[in-house]
Amino acid sequence: MGERVGLEVSLAVSEAVKLARAEAVAAYPITPQTHIVEELAQMVADGDLDAEFVMVESEHSAMSACCGTSAVGARTFTATASQGLALMHEVLFIASGLRLPIVMAVANRALSAPLSIWGDQSDVMAERDCGWIQIFVETGQEAFDQTVCAFRIAEDPRVLTPMIVNIDGFTLSHVVEPLELESQEAIDGFLPPFSAQVVLDPDRPVTIGPVGFPELYTEIKKQQNEALLASHQVIVEVWKEWADSFGREYRPxxxxxxxxxxxxxxxxxxxxxxxxxxxxxxxxxxxxxxxxxxxxxxxxxxxxxxxxxxxxxxxxxxxxxxxxxxxxxxxxxxxxxxxxxxxxxxxxxxxxxxxxxxxxxxxxxxxxxxxxxxxxxxxxxxxxxxxxxxx
Amino acid sequence: MADGPTWKEYPMAATISEPGSATGQNTGDWRSERPVRNPEKCDKCGICWIYCPDAALFMDEEGFYEVDLYHCKGCGICARECGKDAIEMIEEGE
Amino acid sequence: MAEKTQSAEFIPRLLPPWELLAEGHRGCQGCGEALALRQILKAAGPDTIVCSATGCMEIITSPYPETAWRIPWIHVAFENAAAVASGVEAGIKILQKHGRYREGKVNIIAIGGDGGTADIGLQALSGALERRHDFTYVCTDNEAYMNTGIQRSSATPFGASTTPSPAGKESIGQRTEKKDLPMIVAAHNLPYLATACPSYPLDLMNKTRRALSTEGPTYLHVLSPCPTGWRHPIDMAVEMGRLAVESGVFPLYEIIDGKLRLNVEMNKRRPVAEYLKPQGRFRHLGPEQIEEIQRFVNEYYDRLIYRSQCDAEAPPTPHEE
The missing domain is CATH 3.40.50.920 (Rossmann fold)
Incomplete structure (x- = not known):
């Protein structure tokens, strides 16, 4: 049994990222994602999370830096919303195309214009074809559970595809809810360290992100889509294992x-x-x-x-x-x-x-x-x- | 597009795991002129080598720089930069 | 300054033998940018990771399945090489701390062309410099978007004819002066910054070594003559670089802890006309415009000399003490 707490949902996501032992976080502030990232920064500052926290100068650079941390084999997390997600657009497709298992929380928010900081799901729907696994959560407990599961799913060797956890901005992200936080020991048992198969390493030089001519581009996209489709089975398996371990069941x-x-x-x-x-x-x-x-x-x-x-x-x-x-x-x-x-x-x-x-x-x-x-x-x-x- | 590897046969994300595989590429056939070194003028200084954009010169056993004609694109920088005028560009086919 | 590099100062056997940018790459005949990369990687050595921006060097080195890279390399997009390098640096730092990555120093180099650096990548570069990542950014500057067909960038010099800034009856080509990117970078107070050119291979390689061995963000701005875009003969890339330096068009300097030092202070310089003349992109310029360019160059060069003199007299920096 985990610890029963009342917690703002954003902070529950940060707790999940900490318990998942994320090694790198690169992010840029945007309402209503800020609490997630601020909390992670505090955890790093307090020595509670031993990770590199990189506060970049834009969401485009946030996702680009995440590609860098993930490509050397670090477990990588970021969070954004709305315009920030839109600014990442270009790099989202590349992260999935390069098969980098980044996990991202999106605190869903409307897109401008007119400017709106309030919630809807326009932001992520504009990115639905970016090749990421995408889920929507309803509660704080689900946000916590699914953030941990996301690392297991994305990093699974059969999947190696980045994953978005959608959390409605304000109406979920900023709400205090009762939930169970699992122990570090229990999460460690569920989620092994990220073991990347191909990384940037001078001992085994690889060329990541080459030019793909028409003779192979289609095959590489097929390969990527097959991995995304096959993730369904892995997702169900991971959720089953989560239910066995923690008693909370999830279905697609x-x-x-x-x-x-x-x-x-x-x-x-x-x-x-x-x-x-x-x-x-x-x-x-x-x-x-x-x-x-x-x-x-x-x-x-x-x-x-x-x-x-x-x-x-x-x-x-x-x-x-x-x-x-x-x-x-x-x-x-x-x-x-x-x-x-x-x-x-x-x-x-x-x-x-x-x-x-x-x-x-x-x-x-x-x-x-x-x-x-x-x-x-x-x-x-x-x-x-x-x-x-x-x- | 009937020939060629299937999607299952490509490495994930088309990552290339053979470093420097470009060496298999014949860029020598881009050439219209080829560098010819005069061993009598050459003093093995290596200027031609360090100025080659294509890494198409290599040192032989005697310390002379030989042209790798499989890769040399025939730009002629080596001939122009040689302080001893020891390299001449001659037209291919001659 | 010697007209050509003299054998006396140059002993190839003492230079690293490795070719980390493999022969067989698809660079144009006589490419000055590929030459710069080759020399930089010689100095950097195999314990190096390169993050490339989209551009000529990315395209010519990575058409699947042929890679010219003999070191680990990643390309993500055009405007973000510095951001990707930030991530690579941060990732290696934490993985090494956790014992999950090879030990020892790994050089991290981000490479972009002038468009990828001075235009679309400027924000990512500025951010990475400000955050003090331990990496080296190399701008291989060929003064236009050559990969897409010779379009002007903010690094295109005054008077150059490019496809969207063409010379014509009503146009002298590029109407504005080249953006002074190294000085914009210098405003980030880097520990080390240098301008360089592959026409001076020892200088370029020494600067590369210094940049890589300096902790924190460092920057190399490398003029990379482009026979295709500059429209000079294909055997002249090295000579063009030399003419750019000897005419004062492209001064070689370093800024170390804020102090600028001209590597060679030339009181007598070649006329810029000698640099302009072999290049098709400047062929339309008349004597008045050449005179104007000469005036820009003189004024800029004088300012650099003045600054280097002032900096030399300034109190020593911590490293000098």
Whole structure:
């Protein structure tokens, strides 16, 4: 049993990084990621974490420096949000292309303009194709657990792919929650030191990041994608082992009161808590409503989603990001793609809500479920709708 | 693109583990002129060697610098810089 | 100054025999930048890691499966060689502390061209210098984006014709003076900084050794003549470097703990016209413009002499005491 504490979720992530014995942290401050990184700096300053802490001059350099620390074989962590993640964009693709198992917490926040420091998931959705493993967490406990697991997953020789742990900015990152911190001994037993296979070392000179001509570029991308796809199995294994060790179970997709549901809500992140309250209310009223929370976002859990959605008539997908001029929200379009091969797939009703820190209330979920039922009963075409917008 | 290694056969991320594998590359066929050393004028000073951008000169047993024609691109810096005018560029094929 | 390097001062058997930049690289015929790298790596030796910025040297040395590097090498992107090197340095430091990396000094060199250093990489460079990472940044300056087809950078000199700053009826080519990058770098108060040129191999190699053996961030600014972009004959890269130095266009100096020392103080310099003339990029310039360039060069050189004299009379730095 771990130690039961009340802790701000950002600090729980920092604790996880410390217990994971990260050796290098390169980061740049951005709201709402700052508490994670400040705490790590303090841990290093106090001698509680024996790591190199490099406060760089931009997120671009943060991710670049992380490539350097990881390429010599150091366990590497960083954290960012919003504009910072956008500034990293170029290097994110290179980190995954070079197969450097960096772990990054993203305290999800809206993108400018207009400037918004408040939460949504636009930042990471703009990076969904960057080749990183990506998960969304709901609680502080999950943030702690998944940050430790992320190192195991990313550094697994079958994977060697960097990993993002998404933590909703403010609504999760800055909330104090009760959680169990595991002991150093227990984490050491779960997570061995990073043993890189190919590193920059004068005793065995390698050329990392060569020019790839058309005759091999496709093969190298295939190789990278296969590793990302294969990570699904490793993720499930690691989570199983985590459950065996610490008693907390995680699956790529979490279902809540979904068994016989006719309408399911699908979303990612901390707003699931509110969604569960809405589901409970509607269930008490006799409505067959459930929740499917996406934890694993990349690799996309196609089979898990198909199974979770089961025989529902419709899924109301609540995206906290807008794909401008496209199919609404990325989670809705992904789910449509996943369900398309089914003989009679459920209706996927897309809703874009909770942008730039706007709350999604129980009433909002009820309204979206109402509308989804109407779409099913009246059979009209619904691409997506921005929910809660003043017309 | 039918020939060539499959995606499984490439090293991860196309990392190259053979240092200096470029040495297998024949850059000598870029040349239109080749350096020819006159042993009578050469005083083995090595100026040609240190100024070669292609590391295409090597010391022989007698201490003379010989041209590695597999790699020499024929730029002629060695001939121009030789203080003894001991290197002449002659056209390939002559 | 001697017109050509004299055999008397040069004993090749005393120089490192290793070729850490392998023959067979795809550099253009007569490439001054590849020559600079070859000499730098000779001095650096095998216990060295290089982090390259995107650019000519990155492209010509790493087309899979042929690498010219006989030392560990990484390329991440264009603007971040200094940031990657920061990470490599920090990573090795902590791994060595934990006994998880080979013991002993590993030289860390970041290399960028003038575009990758003076333009797009300037922020990352400044950050890495300010953070005091123990590494050496080498800017191989060929005064334009040669890899992409001779586009002007902020290091392109006044009057040079490049593809986006072409000479024409209404244009003399590049309209502004070359950014004084070494002095921008010097403003970070490095322990060691030097300008160098592969036309002076012993000087370049000695400066490389000094930079690498100095603790903290150090910087080498290496003029690298480019026959392709400068449009001079392919056998003239070494001579162009020599003309640049002897005309005062590219003065060789070191700044050690803040004190500038001109390596050779030339009161009599060659006219800049001798440097400009063999280069196609300056061919369109008329006597007035050449005169203007001569005036820039004289003024700048005089300022350097003045500064070196002042610095020589300044109180000794801790290392000198």
């Amino acid at each position: 997709v979490e279902s809540y009161r979904a068994e016989d549901a006719e309408v399911l809500i699908n979303l990612a992140g901390a707003v699931a808590g509110t969604a569960r309250v809405a589901v409970d209310e509607m269930r008490e009223e006799g409505r067959k409503v459930g929740l499917v929370r996406t934890r694993l976002w990349r690799p996309y859990p196609f089979a898990d989603m198909r199974e979770a959605v089961g025989s529902a008539k419709a899924v109301a997908v609540v995206d906290r990001a807008l794909s401008f001029g496209g199919p609404g929200g990325p989670m809705a379009s992904e789910l449509r793609g996943a369900l398309y091969p089914l003989a009679s797939p459920p209706v996927v009703a897309g809703f874009v809500a909770g942008l730039g820190g706007r709350d999604i209330t129980v009433g909002d979920f009820r309204a979206m479920v109402d509308e989804t039922e109407k779409i099913v009963s009246e059979g009209y075409t619904h691409e997506y709708r921005m929910h809660g917008v003043r017309e």
